Amino acid sequence: MRVAVVNLGRIVTGDLASPFAAGDSLLMEGGRIAALGTLTAEQVSGADVVVDAAGTVAIPGLIDSHVHITFGDYTPRQKVVGYLESYLHGGTTTAITASEVHVPGRPKDPAGVKALALAAQACFRDYRPGGMRVHAGSVILEPGLTEADLAELRAAGIWLAKAGFGAFATPYDYAPLMRAARGLGMVTTMHTGGSSIPGSSGIWAEHVLAAEATVSFHVNGGPVAMPEEGFERLVKESSVAMQICTAGNLRTALKTARLLDEVGQPERLLIATDTPTGSGVMPLGIFYTITHLASLGGMPPEQAIAAATGNNARVYGLDSGILAPGKDADLVLIDACAGGAHDEALTAIAHGDVPAVAAVFTDGVPRFVGRSRNTPASIRNVRVAECRLPMDFSGSAH
Incomplete structure (x- = not known):
């Protein structure tokens, strides 16, 4: 055409x-x-x-780099059908999974988490709700996974690895697997902030730095932000991409954008929604954050739009x-x-x-x-x- x-x-x-x-x-x-x-x-x-x-x-087209995909155009967290197509009507043309953590009864053993990532990726390979591109299948890092497991997944086309919901004793225990995944060419993402679901633990700047994550997920909180001193540490002590989400703390979202501007690295700022979650379904979430950055943070609108488009594409290696x-x-x-x-x-x-x-x-x-x-x-x-x-x-x- x-x-x-x-x-x-x-x-x-x-x-x-x-x-x-x-x-x-x-x-x-x-x-x-x-x-x-x-x-x-x-x-x-x-x-x-x-x-x-x-x-x-x-x-x-807007790229939402933090969507809680499950299977099909359905979210069990909010029991909503058709939310991805609705996001397309909010200008979001690409959704990137934040891991399939919301699948009811999700497996937590090594074989299970590998199967979940592969199944999710396969289900969205040709399925495009409303025409949206969906990048599904992020392996949830759990105890027992090995570098060989990650290499097997990478060979099968899985390119996303997520830390934050595994049953490790401390968040520092993610670091070896995160570094191994990144060494295999995977984009590694790490929950940042307070606990968002029962059984998970808070993850602060020191944990993100130790894991050498590609992306600090919802650095402004999902929904609770990390301690205040962590923001300057991530900005000044790393090159991690700092993702701010609509379903987070607005004050620390503005702070993150300001700190990155001050060091001349606005390309590290990513916009996402972190939905569907307890915050709900937000078809206009990306645009809300763009307007917050522009109207409250004084950011030029074209720069805020880039944080939701070109910046995400660069970090995630997309052609959109x-x-x-x-x-x-x-x-x-x-x-x-x-x-x-x-x-x-x-x-x-x-x-x-x-x-x-x-x-x-x-x-x-x-x-x-x-x-x-x-x-x-x-x-x-x-x-x-x-x-x-x-x-x-x-x-x-x-």
């Missing part, structure tokens, strides 16, 4: 090094961004679908998250909400308003065009201007 998006008001790339792209249009073909900036008349006329963006802002030729064609059109205080998406975000989601594309396919079921209407009328396929992308069914 070849899809052209024209009449863009602005293009936010998700790349901190070059946050805006010149031009007013882009072309998607074969699941990739084929051209970005200005399209020729021939490129537009040759598209199967032409979407009139009506002056809205293009951003990369940045709008550039050759990248995955995951795209969201946003606008100021009708009836709000501002008439443009980025100024509305800086004001603290969640933007209207006017269209979502994943893998170069329009998933809906016109209006999200989870946000107020946009000011501008985004529409399918031309469609040469027997398909309806208007979103009228939503």
